[in-house]
Amino acid sequence: MHRGDTIFARASGAGKAGVAVYRLSGPESHNIANQLVGKRIINREAVLVALRDPKDGAIIDRGLAILFENPKSFTGEDVAEFHLHGSHAVEISLYDVLSRLGARPAEAGEFTLRALKNGKLDLAQAEALADLIDAETTLQKKQALGQLDGRLSAVADGWRHEILAVMAPLEADIDFPDEGDVPAAIAEAAGPAIVRLRESLTAFLETSGRARTIREGVSIAIIGPPNAGKSSLVNALAGSEIAIVSDIAGTTRDIVETRLDLGGVVASIADTAGLHGAHHDAIEAEGMRRARARAEGADLRVAVLDPKSEFVSRETLDLLKPGDFLVWSKADLGAAIPTQSPTGTIVHQLSSKSGAGLSAFVTDLTKAVAGGANADGPALTRARHVRAVEDAINALARAEINITRAPELAAEDARLAARALGQITGAVGVEDVLGEIFSSFCIGK
Numbered sequence: 142m143h144r145g146d147t148i149f150a151r152a153s154g155a156g157k158a159g160v161a162v163y164r165l166s167g168p169e170s171h172n173i174a175n176q177l178v179g180k181r182i183i184n185r186e187a188v189l190v191a192l193r194d195p196k197d198g199a200i201i202d203r204g205l206a207i208l209f210e211n212p213k214s215f216t217g218e219d220v221a222e223f224h225l226h227g228s229h230a231v232e233i234s235l236y237d238v239l240s241r242l243g244a245r246p247a248e249a250g251e252f253t254l255r256a257l258k259n260g261k262l263d264l265a266q267a268e269a270l271a272d273l274i275d276a277e278t279t280l281q282k283k284q285a286l287g288q289l290d291g292r293l294s295a296v297a298d299g300w301r302h303e304i305l306a307v308m309a310p311l312e313a314d315i316d317f318p319d320e321g322d323v324p325a326a327i328a329e330a331a332g333p334a335i336v337r338l339r340e341s342l343t344a345f346l347e348t349s350g351r352a353r354t355i356r357e358g359v360s361i362a363i364i365g366p367p368n369a370g371k372s373s374l375v376n377a378l379a380g381s382e383i384a385i386v387s388d389i390a391g392t393t394r395d396i397v398e399t400r401l402d403l404g405g406v407v408a409s410i411a412d413t414a415g416l417h418g419a420h421h422d423a424i425e426a427e428g429m430r431r432a433r434a435r436a437e438g439a440d441l442r443v444a445v446l447d448p449k450s451e452f453v454s455r456e457t458l459d460l461l462k463p464g465d466f467l468v469w470s471k472a473d474l475g476a477a478i479p480t481q482s483p484t485g486t487i488v489h490q491l492s493s494k495s496g497a498g499l500s501a502f503v504t505d506l507t508k509a510v511a512g513g514a515n516a517d518g519p520a521l522t523r524a525r526h527v528r529a530v531e532d533a534i535n536a537l538a539r540a541e542i543n544i545t546r547a548p549e550l551a552a553e554d555a556r557l558a559a560r561a562l563g564q565i566t567g568a569v570g571v572e573d574v575l576g577e578i579f580s581s582f583c584i585g586k
């Protein structure tokens with residue numbers, strides 16, 4: 142078992158609460174707990190206790206204490222848990238006593254890091270735990286729970302072992318190179334297996350693109366000329382008055398952002414300053430610069446145009462890409478809309494005021510953002526996973542070429558492919574990515 146010092150943290154959220162959960166992990170955690178409660182507690186049994194400062198017997202609080210003996214605990218170490226009143230004063234006196242008894246405050250993600258080092262979960266599962274804590278939509282939650290269950294780990298490990306199995310006879314060939322016609326027979330057997338592995342990894346890479354959309358969400362920029370009704374549309378989508386609406390052109394200057402759940406995918410919607418080519422002051426120009434930058438960086442753009450407006454819409458239309466939306470606003474005013482629109486855009490007409498056409502627009506927008514997204518299968522939820530699979534595919538493609546003419550090179554390629562896949566669960570190269578992954582954790586997890 143990995144042995145660290147003894148750490149503590151509040152495992153439940155910060156602030157006042159009915160109950161707060163504190164956790165101790167490490168070799169001294171049970172000893173410290175026993176000193177606080179003044180008696181021995183039975184493993185895995187919740188007991189109502191009074192926690193006292195062993196120095197003077199002053200009461201800290203009354204609550205539940207539970208001990209978990211290693212290795213059957215979250216971290217794999219001895220763990221003690223206290224369920225106390227969620228009070229700032231209780232927390233201060235508890236921390237004071239725990240520090241005096243030799244424990245130290247945990248760093249962000251340190252409990253999970255210990256769990257990882259003790260083999261309680263692998264790297265993909267540790268990431269899933271962070272995703273579960275951050276999950277905002279039910280689809281994100283479902284995906285994180287599946288990943289925590291080891292879905293991705295299982296397929297990544299499965300492929301890794303298949304590659305190693307294909308590689309084994311190749312390596313034997315390299316070790317005993319003088320055994321006549323072995324290479325041809327080996328190449329014959331290994332070649333198709335390598336091709337099959339590369340093809341299934343490629344197929345998996347293609348179908349798992351949606352997984353990152355679920356985890357990371359999408360960004361949508363609402364753009365258009367001044368007074369087109371952009372802020373009105375954002376407010377209608379959000380169901381609250383988050384952006385200022387007025388009949389004065391140039392009302393919105395800064396980017397105003399809101400988050401929506403579109404079919405389980407978190408969409409970050411940005412309201413932007415109106416785009417136009419006429420003479421403008423420095424602040425307006427800066428607003429337009431930000432609007433353009435946001436439009437270019439977004440996953441999807443929604444151009445809002447008022448069919449009765451005198452503003453030229455070229456500046457807006459130039460930013461659109463195929464798959465983006467073109468929304469004709471103020472349908473309640475009854476203006477005819479042009480029949481022409483930029484190729485590949487999805488056209489809608491609606492009124493933020495009356496609500497006409499709004500639900501049809503939301504349905505299409507949801508389809509564009511979340512269509513085909515489901516959280517059922519194993520998924521490559523992070524860039525790190527995608528990179529690992531891409532590296533494995535490239536290495537297998539090289540092995541495919543080398544297998545007949547230079548089996549020792551093919552063996553090395555296959556080894557690299559297996560190594561790349563091993564990085565997903567942390568079977569190899571775990572130290573390289575720990576910082577990146579654990580820096581995003583909260584204290585107490």
Ligand SMILES: Nc1nc2c(ncn2[C@@H]2O[C@H](COP(=O)(O)OP(=O)(O)OP(=O)(O)O)[C@@H](O)[C@H]2O)c(=O)[nH]1
Nearest residue numbers: 367368369370371372373387391392393415493494
């Ligand atoms: N009749 C009608 N008026 C609307 C509708 N949507 C917006 N308006 C009006 O159009 C004007 C401009 O609306 P905004 O939402 O401020 O437009 P904007 O595109 O955000 O404008 P800027 O931020 O100045 O670029 C306001 O007077 C709104 O009340 C609509 O669906 N119907």
Ligand SMILES: [K+]
Nearest residue numbers: 368387389392
């Ligand atoms: K306006």
Ligand SMILES: [Mg+2]
Nearest residue numbers: 371372392393
């Ligand atoms: Mg506005």
